[in-house]
Amino acid sequence: MIRFLLKGLLRDRSRSMFPALTVAAGVMLTVFVFAWLRGMEASLLQSTAHLSSGHVRVTTAAYVADADQMPNDLALLGVDTLLAGLRARYPGLSWTPRITFGGLLDVPDARGETRTQAPVAGLGVDLLSPGSPEPRMLRLAAALVRGRLPARRGEVLISDELAARLSIPLGQTVTLIGSTMNGAMALANFEVVGTVRFGVGPMDHSALVADLADVQSALDMANGAASILGFFRDDVYHEREADSVAARFDAAHRSTDKYRPVMETLREASGLADLLDYLTLVLNLAIGFFVLAMSIVLWNAGLMGSLRRYGEIGVRLAVGEDQGHVYRAMLLEAVAIGLVGSLVGTGLGLAASYVLEVHGLNVSAIMKDNAMMMEDVLRPRVTPGAALVGFVPGLLSTVIGAGISGLGIYKRQTSQLFKELEA
Amino acid sequence: MRRAWWLVLALRAAAAAAQTPPPSGDEIVRRVDANMFAESRIMTSQMIVHGERETRTIESKTWQRGTPDAYTEYLAPARERGTKMLKLGDELWTYDPGTDRTIMISGSMLRQSVMGSDLSYEDMMEDPRLERSYAAAVAGTEDVHGRRCWVVQLTAKVEGLAYETRRVWVDAERWVPLREDLYARSGRLLKTIRLGDVRQVEGRWVPMHAAYRDVMKTGGGTEFVIETIAFDAPLPAYLFSKAALRR
Numbered sequence: 001m002i003r004f005l006l007k008g009l010l011r012d013r014s015r016s017m018f019p020a021l022t023v024a025a026g027v028m029l030t031v032f033v034f035a036w037l038r039g040m041e042a043s044l045l046q047s048t049a050h051l052s053s054g055h056v057r058v059t060t061a062a063y064v065a066d067a068d069q070m071p072n073d074l075a076l077l078g079v080d081t082l083l084a085g086l087r088a089r090y091p092g093l094s095w096t097p098r099i100t101f102g103g104l105l106d107v108p109d110a111r112g113e114t115r116t117q118a119p120v121a122g123l124g125v126d127l128l129s130p131g132s133p134e135p136r137m138l139r140l141a142a143a144l145v146r147g148r149l150p151a152r153r154g155e156v157l158i159s160d161e162l163a164a165r166l167s168i169p170l171g172q173t174v175t176l177i178g179s180t181m182n183g184a185m186a187l188a189n190f191e192v193v194g195t196v197r198f199g200v201g202p203m204d205h206s207a208l209v210a211d212l213a214d215v216q217s218a219l220d221m222a223n224g225a226a227s228i229l230g231f232f233r234d235d236v237y238h239e240r241e242a243d244s245v246a247a248r249f250d251a252a253h254r255s256t257d258k259y260r261p262v263m264e265t266l267r268e269a270s271g272l273a274d275l276l277d278y279l280t281l282v283l284n285l286a287i288g289f290f291v292l293a294m295s296i297v298l299w300n301a302g303l304m305g306s307l308r309r310y311g312e313i314g315v316r317l318a319v320g321e322d323q324g325h326v327y328r329a330m331l332l333e334a335v336a337i338g339l340v341g342s343l344v345g346t347g348l349g350l351a352a353s354y355v356l357e358v359h360g361l362n363v364s365a366i367m368k369d370n371a372m373m374m375e376d377v378l379r380p381r382v383t384p385g386a387a388l389v390g391f392v393p394g395l396l397s398t399v400i401g402a403g404i405s406g407l408g409i410y411k412r413q414t415s416q417l418f419k420e421l422e423a
Numbered sequence: 424m425r426r427a428w429w430l431v432l433a434l435r436a437a438a439a440a441a442q443t444p445p446p447s448g449d450e451i452v453r454r455v456d457a458n459m460f461a462e463s464r465i466m467t468s469q470m471i472v473h474g475e476r477e478t479r480t481i482e483s484k485t486w487q488r489g490t491p492d493a494y495t496e497y498l499a500p501a502r503e504r505g506t507k508m509l510k511l512g513d514e515l516w517t518y519d520p521g522t523d524r525t526i527m528i529s530g531s532m533l534r535q536s537v538m539g540s541d542l543s544y545e546d547m548m549e550d551p552r553l554e555r556s557y558a559a560a561v562a563g564t565e566d567v568h569g570r571r572c573w574v575v576q577l578t579a580k581v582e583g584l585a586y587e588t589r590r591v592w593v594d595a596e597r598w599v600p601l602r603e604d605l606y607a608r609s610g611r612l613l614k615t616i617r618l619g620d621v622r623q624v625e626g627r628w629v630p631m632h633a634a635y636r637d638v639m640k641t642g643g644g645t646e647f648v649i650e651t652i653a654f655d656a657p658l659p660a661y662l663f664s665k666a667a668l669r670r
Contacts, residue, residue: 073474114526175526177532183535185535
């Protein structure tokens, strides 16, 4: 019987090929959109975690309130003790202190007078300690455009774009003009030993990456840091675990002191919560819309098929085939069509996503003014979820479509069949 | 009869004194400027910055030539030692010994705090002679620290001042300000200054202690304490040049 149905499917193009192709196209689109949005979400999360907020972030309660202004006067102090406590209590994460700061980069001429200046977005990270996770987190080796990574105190990396804009050659001594954590003017000299490109608009425009100890010294932040970032060891953001760690930490440091340490998860610290919720909503809506649209299309296709097969169904009923049996046979046909269409669509969708995941899509031209911590080469992400997300709705939509259109079988009156067939 | 004549004269004199009009705002400001400013001034001082998390004391020595030019060298703490500031007219330079760089402070940098205190570089750039920058009007009298003061309302008469209006309480006998409230163009209070420990130095009344408070900042304000001050002393000419900063 199944062999008979499959033969029928393959031989009757209007009955099977069109619905199968429709399902395949829809499933392919769903798989691709899913993989694309998941890729964007992953890129956003990873870039934000690496460059800005970690998977969890410890800072002071006062700092959190004005975090956008990088208020280093409200930064953490006694970082060594805090860091030791975090490492002992939460060994599932690697912990590293950072200082983010703003300032002016002053480039002197041969006489030591200011030749040019530009604002910089500074990042003080542990570049020099053996085993520091920072060079890996910031992918500094991959981001390096010219020169080398800092090997000793007093050496910095700046964004390649900034170096080009200010005509700063490698080896040039530049002066950072900033503000100490006490609000006084801070000046510090650094040697530019390399230029970097992170592929993230805000960083590439004006980044300066220096060793944490240099920045602590320059900004008068002895044993201080703007924040301590925690990264899960597999470098994947585990939201529930992050929530649990943050809740335990905050419970242990409950007080009314505005300088008490507080822990935020990536969602909270980055301000991405709304965006991530929106992405999930878009994904669910896309899948829901796909199932609905496919069901309507296939219902319509089923109705047209029923009309075309009006005679066939009549004969089958007339020769004594049970209505339920005919209905189930149509559902079985729908399952076969759905399976074929969903398999083909999933395969094509995954293949297209994989090709783009490998090669990436460079959107730097439209992302140059983007303020989000997102790479400008976007890649879909092929996951097991992407394989299922189109397949199941593809199958369901054909069965639902056939199920609705097939209900007409039960409306046929056996007594009228021969009259209808004579006509 | 003669005694009565003298009594009449005395009563007339007292009545005349009672009818003497108060000094005008401009007159008060002129007297304040005359008391406070000299051809030159050499001063050592302490600036005590009461931050939210710590209190820092910054020591400095200043050589001032007239009102437009000043040279300041910071003496303590160790982090600030050797830092120098040079004001030449409307230009301000700072020298940092750690970087061996001389940086001109201009534009938005002028609004930054001086050494984390409640004073800004803009405050340093203001012409301290009130008479030149403000139109003055007497708003009444009040007692400050038990001393009778003229309350003078100052309104900017030149463009580009950091404070559009000031309310100054001036000691009616010594012609020294004892309190100042500084306002923005919008009328918002920006800073308050409380002056005290008024001593007579070389014939001038000088407030040796000032407490500044930037109302936009948290923390406990900034105290400025004059330790020594000398007026009209000879100044080495070489100080007032950029080259002196790197000496």
